[in-house]
Amino acid sequence: MRVKRSSPYGPARAVYPALTLGAVLVGAPLLVVTLYSFLKRGSFGSGVVYKFTSDAYSSILIQTNLLGEHSLNSAYLGIIWRSIILASAVTIFCLLIGVPTAIWIALQTPSRQRILVLLVTIPFWVNVLARTYAWMLLLADKGLLSKIGAPTLLYTNWATLIGLSYAFLPFMILPVYSVAEKLDIRILEAGFDLGASGWRVLTKILLPSLKFGILSGVAVVFIPALGAYVQPSLLGGNKSMLIGSLINDQFGESRNWPLGSALAVLLLAMTVGVLSAYKWREWTRGKRNAESVDGILP
Amino acid sequence: MKVESESPAALMISSVSKSFIDPRGREVKALRDVTLSVGAGEFVVLLGPSGCGKTTLLRSIAGFESIDHGSITLGALALDQLPANKRPVNTVFQSYALFPHMSVAENIAFGLESEGLAKASIEERVREMLELVRLVELADRKPRQMSGGQQQRAALARALAKKPSVLLLDEPLAALDLKLRRTMQTELKRIHKATGTTFLLVTHDQTEAMALGERIAVFSEGEIRQFGTPEEIYENPRDEFVASFIGESTSFLCSQESDLLIFESLTFPRIEGVTRDASEVHISVRPEDFSLQQGGFLCGRVVIADRIFNGNSVDLSVRLESGKVIKILAAVSELRDLVIGNERDLFVNPKKIHLLRQSGKI
Numbered sequence: 288m289r290v291k292r293s294s295p296y297g298p299a300r301a302v303y304p305a306l307t308l309g310a311v312l313v314g315a316p317l318l319v320v321t322l323y324s325f326l327k328r329g330s331f332g333s334g335v336v337y338k339f340t341s342d343a344y345s346s347i348l349i350q351t352n353l354l355g356e357h358s359l360n361s362a363y364l365g366i367i368w369r370s371i372i373l374a375s376a377v378t379i380f381c382l383l384i385g386v387p388t389a390i391w392i393a394l395q396t397p398s399r400q401r402i403l404v405l406l407v408t409i410p411f412w413v414n415v416l417a418r419t420y421a422w423m424l425l426l427a428d429k430g431l432l433s434k435i436g437a438p439t440l441l442y443t444n445w446a447t448l449i450g451l452s453y454a455f456l457p458f459m460i461l462p463v464y465s466v467a468e469k470l471d472i473r474i475l476e477a478g479f480d481l482g483a484s485g486w487r488v489l490t491k492i493l494l495p496s497l498k499f500g501i502l503s504g505v506a507v508v509f510i511p512a513l514g515a516y517v518q519p520s521l522l523g524g525n526k527s528m529l530i531g532s533l534i535n536d537q538f539g540e541s542r543n544w545p546l547g548s549a550l551a552v553l554l555l556a557m558t559v560g561v562l563s564a565y566k567w568r569e570w571t572r573g574k575r576n577a578e579s580v581d582g583i584l585p
Numbered sequence: 586m587k588v589e590s591e592s593p594a595a596l597m598i599s600s601v602s603k604s605f606i607d608p609r610g611r612e613v614k615a616l617r618d619v620t621l622s623v624g625a626g627e628f629v630v631l632l633g634p635s636g637c638g639k640t641t642l643l644r645s646i647a648g649f650e651s652i653d654h655g656s657i658t659l660g661a662l663a664l665d666q667l668p669a670n671k672r673p674v675n676t677v678f679q680s681y682a683l684f685p686h687m688s689v690a691e692n693i694a695f696g697l698e699s700e701g702l703a704k705a706s707i708e709e710r711v712r713e714m715l716e717l718v719r720l721v722e723l724a725d726r727k728p729r730q731m732s733g734g735q736q737q738r739a740a741l742a743r744a745l746a747k748k749p750s751v752l753l754l755d756e757p758l759a760a761l762d763l764k765l766r767r768t769m770q771t772e773l774k775r776i777h778k779a780t781g782t783t784f785l786l787v788t789h790d791q792t793e794a795m796a797l798g799e800r801i802a803v804f805s806e807g808e809i810r811q812f813g814t815p816e817e818i819y820e821n822p823r824d825e826f827v828a829s830f831i832g833e834s835t836s837f838l839c840s841q842e843s844d845l846l847i848f849e850s851l852t853f854p855r856i857e858g859v860t861r862d863a864s865e866v867h868i869s870v871r872p873e874d875f876s877l878q879q880g881g882f883l884c885g886r887v888v889i890a891d892r893i894f895n896g897n898s899v900d901l902s903v904r905l906e907s908g909k910v911i912k913i914l915a916a917v918s919e920l921r922d923l924v925i926g927n928e929r930d931l932f933v934n935p936k937k938i939h940l941l942r943q944s945g946k947i
Binding site: 396471473474476477478479480481482483484487491492495496498 | 608647648649668669670671675676678680682683684685686695696699700743744747
């Protein structure tokens, strides 16, 4: 049910300047990127020529050899696929560590909760590059971890996975915690009281009650992990190309701005597509039980 | 509709003790040697101020707290040896603790699914419970789409669906407004009668305890002060705590002089149970058992200090010479004669003077 609200604090137009500024700052770069993706590559590789073409998109799928023959290009698809796998692995890592941590924090006394949430956010105070270099020191050959007998992981996919999971873990913990903290812990007792086993209480009561926190955690971890650039290049050594690095290269070494833009638009379209499909499902279901996830997913 | 509970058996709580360490590191004795026997099908209320241990006892029976000493048995079953999910008792929580992501019907079915019952019999049982608590139309609602009273009914249905031997209710009506609380009290009594299950209800509200309990256990500081029917507890409070907690009353620590009990400027008749050699006698009298009208036993002279007309009676405060104020209840018809500052004779109904044991000296 939607209620028409009139603001008691004055007319809604007071927020228009902020809305306009926000819309311009978010929308303008998106428009530029979308525009560039439909333009021709500049003659010396840098910049664009203002001439409409969909070449950038077709070149993602189709390659043309020197003889002018067309064939399917699987290289980019492979990179996109590998990025999805890696982002999924990062999300699963964050789920496995983040969800129990968030629940544990929510079970502490309020004053301890405040301290623990502060601790979770501390990594944000340090620049992401500095944190990534710190991981390089830990994972490197003769680094701290190898000194205690761990294998050298630097410049492997494992290093990328660890670095990304570390970077995005707070984004999983915080939304799950914010839901868990509001949860009536008595519902777990109620579960046991009604004869359920610990496993049943976990899977049928606790996790479903945290559903919206977990879903927003998955969204805010998976999406940036998909396009991540810093960790794959520093920790993974760019040995296996990911979509973030690929896009970066198009604006740098490869000098193909339209292709870079097209890949960025494709990445965006994929993300928006998955989220819309989810929202659509919730919405059609919501018509039955008046459940809404408004404001939970970005 | 008659819904039989599975195994009617008496709940026996024997010498149960339990201590906590509070956040400041001090030991708090929540239960001190509590013994209580609840008959099958009985409706017993645990009454006491907050922090008196009554909820701890309920949670110990449910299995959410372990006990340090003593035993809790249900018939031949050693309840305290079982984990919470194996005990044939179910709880209605103060916060209701309904599963927010499930509909009412799903909430009720949850405990039955844990038992692994067939789908058809679960559906039948859910339907039966919805009818019992009169929520059939709201079966598909989520808890947050229901009012407090409806959530209360759903929580009741969920707990009763398992046919518990004992239903534990932890301040179940505390979150409801006064009018709804009255309605739910009647409902609870009806459901208790319909199911025949043993009900053990915790409350801090003495009128609720009086309205619901077949027997009431009055708790204070982890101990049961008195266990009896509402009438017994009201008419014969055993100590000062019970007398002051159940209804209003004034207590007098009297000395004994030739068959009379003397308290400052007041005299009371010597009552049954007072030994002649007792130097101090502790008695209590309820406001309605004092009177300014001729009749009963003349206690002495008092001054009317204050009067509050509250519709169907008059609350009077009268002052002794020493300045001590006693509360008494007067009829509306006396209102004209009750002038503040007037000196009057105070009478007491000699049959309604209660002998108290000193608190802590039982």
